[in-house]
Amino acid sequence: MVYWHAPLSPWSKAMTASILSANDARAIGTWRGIKIAVAPRDAVTAQVEIAVAGMFTRELTADGPVGGLLDLDIAMGGAATRLRSDGIFRAAPGEMLTLSHVVPPVKATTVLLVGLGDPAAWHPATLHTAVSAAAAEVQRHTAASACIAPSLLDSGVHTVDPDGVAAQMLGGLLNGLAASEETALKVWIFCTGAAHIDSTFAAFAGTFAALPKA
Amino acid sequence: MPDRPAKKGPLVPAPAAIRILVVDDHPFLREGVRAVIETQHDMRVVGEAESGDEAIRLYAELTPDVVLMDLQMPGLSGDQAITAIRKHAPGARIVVLTTYDGDAHALRALRAGAVGYLLKSSLRKELLQAIRSVHAGGKHLDAHVATDIALHVVSEAPSEREVAVLSLAAQGNSNKQIAARLGISEDTVKAHMKALFAKLGAADRTHAVTIAAKRGLIEL
Numbered sequence: 235m236v237y238w239h240a241p242l243s244p245w246s247k248a249m250t251a252s253i254l255s256a257n258d259a260r261a262i263g264t265w266r267g268i269k270i271a272v273a274p275r276d277a278v279t280a281q282v283e284i285a286v287a288g289m290f291t292r293e294l295t296a297d298g299p300v301g302g303l304l305d306l307d308i309a310m311g312g313a314a315t316r317l318r319s320d321g322i323f324r325a326a327p328g329e330m331l332t333l334s335h336v337v338p339p340v341k342a343t344t345v346l347l348v349g350l351g352d353p354a355a356w357h358p359a360t361l362h363t364a365v366s367a368a369a370a371e372v373q374r375h376t377a378a379s380a381c382i383a384p385s386l387l388d389s390g391v392h393t394v395d396p397d398g399v400a401a402q403m404l405g406g407l408l409n410g411l412a413a414s415e416e417t418a419l420k421v422w423i424f425c426t427g428a429a430h431i432d433s434t435f436a437a438f439a440g441t442f443a444a445l446p447k448a
Numbered sequence: 449m450p451d452r453p454a455k456k457g458p459l460v461p462a463p464a465a466i467r468i469l470v471v472d473d474h475p476f477l478r479e480g481v482r483a484v485i486e487t488q489h490d491m492r493v494v495g496e497a498e499s500g501d502e503a504i505r506l507y508a509e510l511t512p513d514v515v516l517m518d519l520q521m522p523g524l525s526g527d528q529a530i531t532a533i534r535k536h537a538p539g540a541r542i543v544v545l546t547t548y549d550g551d552a553h554a555l556r557a558l559r560a561g562a563v564g565y566l567l568k569s570s571l572r573k574e575l576l577q578a579i580r581s582v583h584a585g586g587k588h589l590d591a592h593v594a595t596d597i598a599l600h601v602v603s604e605a606p607s608e609r610e611v612a613v614l615s616l617a618a619q620g621n622s623n624k625q626i627a628a629r630l631g632i633s634e635d636t637v638k639a640h641m642k643a644l645f646a647k648l649g650a651a652d653r654t655h656a657v658t659i660a661a662k663r664g665l666i667e668l
Contacts, residue, residue: 310591316598322558323587330586333594334574345591374580 246420253379253421256281260431262439265408269421270442272435274428276302277383278309278340282423284375285342286368286382288361289314290353291325294390301427303388309340314347325349327360328367332375342381346371350384356391358398362406369410373417381423396430400437404445466491466583469512471503471529472545473521477568481516481545484572491579500524500532507533507540514579515542517562519553520667527556534561541582545575550664551596554589564588596663606647606665613640615666618657 250269254261257280259273273280277287279302287306293299298315299307307314310333317323323331329349336345348364348371350356361384372380384403386394403424411417426434468485470478470493482493495510497503501524507515515533519526526544533540543564544557554565563582566575567590578588606614609630616626623641627634641653650656660666 310598311595312598313591313594317589317594320555320558320597322589330581332578332581332586332588333591334570334578334588336591371581371584371586374584375577 249378250420253282257381257423259421259423260435262435263442266411266417268411268417268419270404270407270438271421271423272431272438273381273423273425274431275381275383275423275425276427277306277342277345277381277385277425278302280381280383280423280425281341282379282381282421283342283377284344284346284372284380285336285340286346286348286372286380287314288350288364288382288384288386288389289318289323289325289347290350290356290385290389290391291318292353293388294353299385299388300390301385301388302383302425303385306340306345306383310336310345317347323347323349325351327351328363330367330371332371344375344377348382350389353389353391356386358395358402360402361399362402362409365403365406366410366413369407369422370413372419372422373411373414376418378418379421379423380419381425383425387427396433396437397441400434400441404438404441408445463490465489466514466579467494467510467512468492468579469495469497469503469506469510469515471497471500471515471521471526472518473498474518477518481575484575485579488576491576500526500529503529504532507537511537513541514583515540516545516579517542519544519546519548519557527560530557530560530562543578543582543588545570548664549590549593549596550662551593551600553664554593555597556664558589565593566590567593600663606644606660610640610644610647611660611665613637614644614656614660617641617653618661618666618668 257273257275259271261269261271263270277285318325326349331347333345348368350360350364470481472478478496485491485493494512495506497506499521517526530542542562544562545566547568564578566578581588623634623637627637644656648656648659650659661668
């Protein structure tokens with residue numbers, strides 16, 4: 235596979251810095267010209283072109299989603315949960331639904347729902363499939379910036395190993411990016427709750443540092 | 449990738465182009481869509497149909513990767529054509545391209561098996577992205593349409609009988625005439641109308657017809 239990316243122009247560097255700054259993002263590294271970062275944002279608040287949100291077939295919490303996933307659902311008039319209950323989006327592992335022309339309060343112009351399957355059967359490897367599919371889809375949209383909010387805690391999945399999650403999500407991202415030999419993508423952000431930013435950053439930065447250099 | 453300059457040099461073999469069938473009763477629309485698609489090296493139009501019936505025949509003949517389907521056409525409607533195509537080809541990837549943004553239209557099409565729903569006012573770039581997304585296995589919806597679906601289904605949907613009553617009212621029939629046409633009493637027609645006003649949030653008969661038409665519950 236020949237992977238192509240243009241050298242970063244001063245304008246691209248400024249744009250990248252601006253996106254990272256607007257999201258209070260902490261960069262963990264650069265992969266083939268794409269700045270990868272962790273930020274205390276979610277699919278509603280992230281200032282990127284495409285906001286990816288993970289969604290299970292159901293929530294483990296009795297009252298449906300909470301946190302950022304609930305905020306996203308409310309911002310779209312209940313569309314996410316309604317489309318799922320109607321079977322239009324089943325949230326099977328790796329299944330994708332693009333919602334274009336998204337309006338405020340969602341900052342992104344496009345929301346991509348990516349399926350995570352049954353929460354009771356959840357495993358960190360599920361995230362590899364989901365992030366890989368999402369990254370490939372973001373490339374198809376020729377977006378310059380994107381984020382992903384896995385929505386684990388928002389769906390009631392609390393048994394989370396930060397290092398395992400980071401490894402699967404990063405692996406999925408690189409796998410998805412490799413699906414295309416060229417890219418318009420400049421910034422990819424992994425979203426996390428503000429309360430978890432330090433531990434999430436440490437997990438992702440450590441995992442990234444251990445990757446073989448391209 | 450599209451919308452980028454072609455690169456030189458040895459690369460991975462280019463994937464086969466996405467083969468597209470365009471279904472719309474307006475030749476001008478079909479020509480416009482074809483013109484947009486033919487600017488892309490990774491997709492091509494393999495056929496055009498001007499009715500639902502022709503779409504079913506051409507789908508079987510051409511087995512395109514993606515179908516762009518209008519909803520309102522003479523004869524078989526887009527919804528009916530989607531149902532018929534997917535009955536024989538459950539994996540068919542069909543994107544609705546329509547002027548209708550009503551929730552009922554969208555729900556009918558999506559339940560029939562459409563994997564995308566775009567408005568004809570969509571930008572060229574969005575149409576191309578949607579084609580690539582659905583070809584790769586994804587689904588694509590205009591968020592405005594998705595939100596409309598969510599907002600309206602929260603309220604109770606009108607029954608089939610209530611929709612029939614309203615359709616006749618929209619044609620100018622009085623309650624007495626509607627009762628005679630449907631073989632029910634005039635009081636029952638009034639009860640259906642009252643229930644419709646509540647479900648649609650309508651103030652009167654005209655308002656109910658307007659709302660129902662906009663949402664795609666009835667055709668005018």
